[in-house]
Structure formats: C-alpha cells, structure tokens
Amino acid sequence: MVSSSVFGLLALALAQQACGHGYIWRVTADNTIYPGWDVALDPMLSPPPARIAFGGGIVGPIINISAAEMACNFGGSPRPSAIAEVRAGSNVTFHWSHWLYSHKGPITAWMAPYTGPVSAVNPNDLSFFKIAEDTVDAAGVWANVRMMDQTNRTWTATIPADIKSGTYIIRHEIVALHFSTGTVPGWEFTPVAAQFYMTCFNFRVTGGGDAEPSGVKFPGGYRADEKGMRFNVRNTTGGVVVPGEKYTPLGPAVYTSKYGVDLAEKPVTVVSPTGGGAEADKSYWDAQQAFLETQGKIVSYFDSMGG
Ligand SMILES: [Cu+2]
Numbered sequence: 001m002v003s004s005s006v007f008g009l010l011a012l013a014l015a016q017q018a019c020g021h022g023y024i025w026r027v028t029a030d031n032t033i034y035p036g037w038d039v040a041l042d043p044m045l046s047p048p049p050a051r052i053a054f055g056g057g058i059v060g061p062i063i064n065i066s067a068a069e070m071a072c073n074f075g076g077s078p079r080p081s082a083i084a085e086v087r088a089g090s091n092v093t094f095h096w097s098h099w100l101y102s103h104k105g106p107i108t109a110w111m112a113p114y115t116g117p118v119s120a121v122n123p124n125d126l127s128f129f130k131i132a133e134d135t136v137d138a139a140g141v142w143a144n145v146r147m148m149d150q151t152n153r154t155w156t157a158t159i160p161a162d163i164k165s166g167t168y169i170i171r172h173e174i175v176a177l178h179f180s181t182g183t184v185p186g187w188e189f190t191p192v193a194a195q196f197y198m199t200c201f202n203f204r205v206t207g208g209g210d211a212e213p214s215g216v217k218f219p220g221g222y223r224a225d226e227k228g229m230r231f232n233v234r235n236t237t238g239g240v241v242v243p244g245e246k247y248t249p250l251g252p253a254v255y256t257s258k259y260g261v262d263l264a265e266k267p268v269t270v271v272s273p274t275g276g277g278a279e280a281d282k283s284y285w286d287a288q289q290a291f292l293e294t295q296g297k298i299v300s301y302f303d304s305m306g307g
Contacts (some may be wrong), residue, residue: 020302022098022153023059024172024199025292027052030090030159031266034082035273037199040291041238041284048078049273054123054169054200055079061176061195071123071218072171072200078120081204082271088208089161089261094172094199096153097292099301102306104142104233105194106135106249109157110171111203112215113164118202121169127215128171129255132157135247142233144174160257162209171218173198175250179307181232187307194229213255221251 024036037053054072059122062069086092092109093166112126134143134155147155155172176195183190222229225250273288274280 009269010296015188020298021059021061021100021103022096022196022299024053024094024201025097025202025288026095027084028154029084029085029087029089029093029203030092031188031268032084033268033270034084036095037273038273038288038291042279043288048081050082050275051078052080052082052084052201052203054202058099059197059199060089063193064194065189065196065222065224066219068124068195068219070130070198070221072169073198076123077163083118083167083202083204085204085206086159087263087266088159088163088165088205089257089263091156091158092203093154093156096147096155097146098153099144099174100155100299100303101145101148101193102178102303103174103178105142105175106247107143107147107155108133108173108175108251109155110173110215111159111163111168112171113166113168113212115167118169123169123200124217124219126169127217128169128221129213129215130252131160131255132282133249133254135249144176145169158207160211160213160255161261162211162257162259163197163205164210164212165206165208166204167258168203168205170201170203171198171300172201177233180230183307186305190307207261211258216252226250250301 023039025038026036027034034052035049035168037051042049042051055076060074062073108130109132110128110130112128114126134146136142136293138144147153157172172199175271176197179187179190179192180194221223228250272281273284
C-alpha cells in the first residue's frame with residue numbers, strides 16, 4: 001500500500017528534476033507550433049490538456065539503462081491526446097526550457113511506428129530508429145552547449161523523406177556524461193553513470209515513401225559496455241580524451257533517407273495551449289514565460305554547483 005502523499009512526494013520530486021534540468025515547452029513541427037508539456041502549468045489543468053507529449057513531460061535523469069522508463073521516461077500518463085502532423089522530409093524543432101552547461105553530452109531523436117490508438121501503445125514494445133544525432137564537434141563543443149548557445153535552446157531533426165506515412169512516436173533525448181567517469185566535490189553521492197533525459201511525442205507523418213527502417217527497443221537500445229557510456233567531458237579538447245580517441249555514439253547509426261524532398265512552403269500556425277480563446281491563451285503564455293524565467297534561475301544555480 002502506498003499512500004497518496006507518497007505519490008504526491010514522488011510527483012514533487014519528479015517536477016523538481018524537471019525544474020533543475022529542463023523540459024520541452026514547445027515543439028515546432030513542419031511549421032506548426034505545438035505546446036510541449038509545461039511542467040508548472042499543465043498538471044494543474046483539469047481535464048488534462050490536449051498535448052502531443054507523453055507522460056507529463058517529466059524529464060528526470062535515468063541511469064538504469066535496463067529500466068522500462070528508458071523508452072519514454074517516467075509518468076506514462078496522461079497519454080498524448082493530440083498529434084503533430086508533419087510531412088515526410090520536414091523539420092521538427094524541440095524547444096528546451098533550459099539546460100545545464102555541466103550536463104555535457106549527445107542529443108538525439110528517434111522514431112518508432114505504431115498502429116492503433118496511442119492510449120494503447122506500450123513504449124517498451126516500440127522499435128525506435130535514430131533520425132538525428134549531434135555529439136561533440138572538432139573544437140570539443142558538445143551538442144548541449146551548441147543547443148543552449150547557438151540555437152536559443154532549440155534542437156532540430158528532419159523527418160526522413162522516405163519513411164512510410166503513418167503514426168509514430170518521436171523520442172528526443174539528451175545524454176549527460178558529466179558523471180559518467182566520476183563525480184565532483186559536493187556530488188559524491190551521485191552514481192557514476194551516464195544520465196538519460198528523454199521525452200516522447202505523438203506524430204503523424206504524411207507524404208512518405210516505403211522505407212521501414214529497423215529499430216531498437218528501449219530498454220535494450222543501449223548496452224552497458226558500449227564505449228559511449230563513459231566519456232570524461234571535463235578533459236574534452238577537440239573531442240579527444242586519450243589522443244586519437246573520439247566519442248563513440250550510443251546505439252545504432254542514424255537512419256538516412258535515400259532521397260530528399262522539396263516541400264512546398266507552409267505558413268506558420270500556432271496551436272492554442274488552452275482551447276479557450278485568445279485571452280486564455282495569452283494568460284497561459286504569460287504565466288509560462290514567467291515560470292520559464294524562474295526555472296532558468298534554478299537551472300543556473302545547479303549549473304554553478306557543477307551537478
Ligand atoms: Cu542533473
């Protein structure tokens with residue numbers, strides 16, 4: 001028997017993890033702007049708001065690569081009750097609320113086809129293929145740092161032009177390697193391990209081809225003995241720890257479309273976060289911006305502490 005107050009504490013702890021790290025507050029998919037999952041506002045809405053994100057959008061660190069949560073993170077509910085419509089070959093941009101410079105590591109996006117209602121999907125049954133990946137560049141700058149500094153905390157993946165049309169779950173992940181080879185003073189009790197932060201989203205692809213790339217399941221997509229599980233990001237110069245040693249990405253290679261596509265221009269549209277009209281949307285967005293600012297301060301504090 002677990003009392004409801006324990007669940008309350010768990011929810012609070014998960015929310016704090018999201019606050020101390022970051023979450024996807026917005027997704028721009030093929031020029032349509034969807035709300036992500038606002039960890040401050042959306043849990044308060046009743047009924048749960050129509051979102052494309054899975055599981056309350058909690059982006060807590062997972063260090064056990066055998067955990068069921070490696071697929072789509074903690075909190076399987078509410079399931080997405082909205083779906084993002086994208087043309088094959090178009091771009092999907094994930095808007096991070098914030099992230100930490102200390103949490104250096106790769107960023108990836110994965111897709112897995114599914115059939116039937118999204119409410120019945122078990123993320124652990126899905127086969128994910130990697131569609132985009134950024135690790136460390138020749139100057140030693142990690143993907144998370146570029147995401148924070150150069151793209152205003154956004155990260156973009158392209159839907160392969162040749163994949164079959166249909167419904168997909170997109171899994172977007174940051175791997176933080178800062179404690180993968182050791183901790184720092186003040187964080188001695190944190191396990192030495194790579195940390196995985198992911199969110200899943202509900203998508204429909206149109207205008208695709210006939211490719212059905214093979215994928216991997218989570219858990220299972222990564223192995224504990226993979227080289228990329230450990231990397232001393234503090235010694236990074238040109239992506240090299242031991243001279244000649246580069247970072248080895250985790251999991252399978254990125255799937256590349258066999259052809260490109262020229263998409264017709266599409267105007268930008270914004271999906272209402274409330275469905276309650278312009279005034280309700282404005283107060284939602286105002287509250288959202290205020291919380292994003294607060295969350296940025298919390299994140300900067302953790303970042304300055306090195307963990
Ligand atoms: Cu952290």
